[in-house]
Amino acid sequence: MTSQYLPVIALLVLAVLFAAISFVVSRLLAPRSPNDRKQAPYECGIIPAEEDPNERFPVRFYLVAMIFIVFDIEIIFFYPWALSHRSLGLFGLVAVVIFALAVFESFIYLIGKGALEWGPNKQVKPKDSVVSLTRNTSNTIRRVGVRKVGQEGRDLPNQSVENKEVSS
Amino acid sequence: MMIIASDPLLSSDIGFSVVAIMLLKVVIAFALLMVSVMLVIWFERKIVADMHNRVGPSLAGPWGILQTLADGIKLFFKEDLLPERADRVVFRLAPYLSLVPAFLSFAIVPIGGDFTNGGDGTVSIFGHRTLLQVADPPVGILLFLALSSIAVYGVMLAGWSSGSKYPLLGSVRASAQMISYEAALGLSMATVFLFSGTLSTSGIVSGQATWNWNLVSTGFIPFIIFVIAGTAELNRPPFDLVEAEQELVGGFHTEYSSIRFALFFLAEFMNMITMSAIAVTLFLGGPNGPILIKQIAWVWPILWFFLKVMAFLFTFVWLRATLPRLRYDQLMDLGWKLLIPASLGWFLLIAALNIGEDRGWSTFLIVPIGLIVLSLAALLLNGAIKKAKDSSLHAADLSEISEGVDQ
Numbered sequence: 001m002t003s004q005y006l007p008v009i010a011l012l013v014l015a016v017l018f019a020a021i022s023f024v025v026s027r028l029l030a031p032r033s034p035n036d037r038k039q040a041p042y043e044c045g046i047i048p049a050e051e052d053p054n055e056r057f058p059v060r061f062y063l064v065a066m067i068f069i070v071f072d073i074e075i076i077f078f079y080p081w082a083l084s085h086r087s088l089g090l091f092g093l094v095a096v097v098i099f100a101l102a103v104f105e106s107f108i109y110l111i112g113k114g115a116l117e118w119g120p121n122k123q124v125k126p127k128d129s130v131v132s133l134t135r136n137t138s139n140t141i142r143r144v145g146v147r148k149v150g151q152e153g154r155d156l157p158n159q160s161v162e163n164k165e166v167s168s
Numbered sequence: 169m170m171i172i173a174s175d176p177l178l179s180s181d182i183g184f185s186v187v188a189i190m191l192l193k194v195v196i197a198f199a200l201l202m203v204s205v206m207l208v209i210w211f212e213r214k215i216v217a218d219m220h221n222r223v224g225p226s227l228a229g230p231w232g233i234l235q236t237l238a239d240g241i242k243l244f245f246k247e248d249l250l251p252e253r254a255d256r257v258v259f260r261l262a263p264y265l266s267l268v269p270a271f272l273s274f275a276i277v278p279i280g281g282d283f284t285n286g287g288d289g290t291v292s293i294f295g296h297r298t299l300l301q302v303a304d305p306p307v308g309i310l311l312f313l314a315l316s317s318i319a320v321y322g323v324m325l326a327g328w329s330s331g332s333k334y335p336l337l338g339s340v341r342a343s344a345q346m347i348s349y350e351a352a353l354g355l356s357m358a359t360v361f362l363f364s365g366t367l368s369t370s371g372i373v374s375g376q377a378t379w380n381w382n383l384v385s386t387g388f389i390p391f392i393i394f395v396i397a398g399t400a401e402l403n404r405p406p407f408d409l410v411e412a413e414q415e416l417v418g419g420f421h422t423e424y425s426s427i428r429f430a431l432f433f434l435a436e437f438m439n440m441i442t443m444s445a446i447a448v449t450l451f452l453g454g455p456n457g458p459i460l461i462k463q464i465a466w467v468w469p470i471l472w473f474f475l476k477v478m479a480f481l482f483t484f485v486w487l488r489a490t491l492p493r494l495r496y497d498q499l500m501d502l503g504w505k506l507l508i509p510a511s512l513g514w515f516l517l518i519a520a521l522n523i524g525e526d527r528g529w530s531t532f533l534i535v536p537i538g539l540i541v542l543s544l545a546a547l548l549l550n551g552a553i554k555k556a557k558d559s560s561l562h563a564a565d566l567s568e569i570s571e572g573v574d575q
Contacts, residue, residue: 006178006182018267026426068351078355100516
């Protein structure tokens with residue numbers, strides 16, 4: 001039976017060879033003149049941040065991976081049963097339904113706990129008086145200007161000096 | 169009804185001629201995949217251009233048909249950059265992890281062969297009987313799932329090793345999306361196996377030889393779930409949050425240039441072709457179809473297979489031109505809270521119907537009972553979703569107040 005996998009291995013060798021030869025050809029043909037700007041992490045015109053970008057990402061993604069494993073195991077148990085469910089009859093069906101219910105129950109618990117809750121969670125009505133019926137162009141623009149542009153967008157004098165030092 | 173299907177070519181003694189035919193098939197499959205990727209990229213660009221009321225590629229070759237080739241050659245001449253913060257080994261390894269599974273998963277697709285009237289789908293080449301597919305392992309579909317899982321590593325490691333923000337976020341999104349929809353994909357496939365009784369692709373196709381396509385016998389729902397989950401698995405629009413240009417630049421391959429980028433691009437379109445072919449194999453009878461002219465009987469299955477795959481490829485392009493991109497929470501909600509429970513419930517319902525049929529139960533009894541049980545489960549799920557939404561709103565309420573105090 002293992003001989004059925006011979007073509008797969010042949011195709012694997014061919015695919016790896018293709019990729020490797022592509023790299024070699026590209027290495028021979030492509031120009032090479034790396035500089036700091038080209039090798040820096042991509043940014044839209046600003047100087048890349050100093051911190052290591054691979055340190056932090058939202059833990060929710062990790063949670064999804066953990067829940068996926070449960071379902072993957074469920075699928076792995078389902079496949080052999082699906083192939084021979086007719087010969088296993090009612091006993092097999094009852095066993096699988098009990099198993100599926102056990103997984104489904106924990107799935108309900110996970111969802112109820114908000115483990116798969118990605119939604120925008122700021123749907124409540126704003127409470128501060130600036131965003132209200134009395135808001136007009138002058139007070140909204142002033143508020144946006146003070147909060148967003150003043151603190152985040154605009155370069156403070158000492159920061160820009162630091163950035164220049166980094167880039168040089 | 170266990171069918172241990174296998175390629176008769178490799179079941180006999182393996183001599184020189186057998187190895188030669190096997191290598192010929194491998195090379196043909198490789199060339200077929202490369203040429204079809206070239207044409208599919210051109211096809212997509214032309215169709216999208218038509219839908220946008222543009223001309224699209226038109227200069228290289230007749231109707232711009234060689235545009236992809238020109239782009240590919242151009243990418244060979246481009247500088248290959250290694251970002252300074254990249255993990256050098258993993259950065260170089262990732263394109264292989266993406267490309268190789270894309271090649272291998274095509275190996276199990278039967279692209280032709282007459283399965284009707286008791287035919288076993290084999291053709292005769294140089295005196296040897298063989299199937300029109302590269303390999304037919306008894307666990308074909310499982311191999312496909314395993315390879316598509318490895319492809320997730322390619323995407324994830326590419327983003328992680330780049331040492332840059334946008335690729336990392338893109339790859340984290342991509343891996344969460346791909347594994348979420350892989351669960352839905354696997355569960356919708358399970359319903360097919362209730363009818364086929366085998367995981368081998370040629371076995372699944374020969375089970376649908378008499379127009380009893382799995383599309384109808386599984387009751388359409390698994391097919392719909394498969395197509396949606398497949399589109400998400402491929403990171404195709406409207407599920408292309410992985411490379412959402414407005415937020416993430418290029419997603420996981422932002423830092424990739426030159427031939428390394430080309431290999432990711434190649435793998436993406438190969439996966440698109442393979443996913444269409446697997447959908448055709450599982451639900452639309454593979455190469456099965458009427459044989460109209462007996463003299464060229466071997467052409468018809470290939471032609472039917474080609475037409476069915478083209479229908480899927482056109483649908484993917486059509487979706488891209490039509491639908492706006494989903495928000496990330498909508499994507500996750502669709503996968504986890506709709507597709508996975510629906511495919512699970514449908515699988516159990518169909519299984520109960522099959523068992524009930526064997527034991528002589530009345531269908532009119534099983535269907536209402538099944539539907540009642542499923543709607544109870546749906547109500548429970550809905551309650552849980554509501555509860556989660558409410559509690560997250562409550563938390564937001566509190567944080568809003570504390571923010572207000574801050575200001």
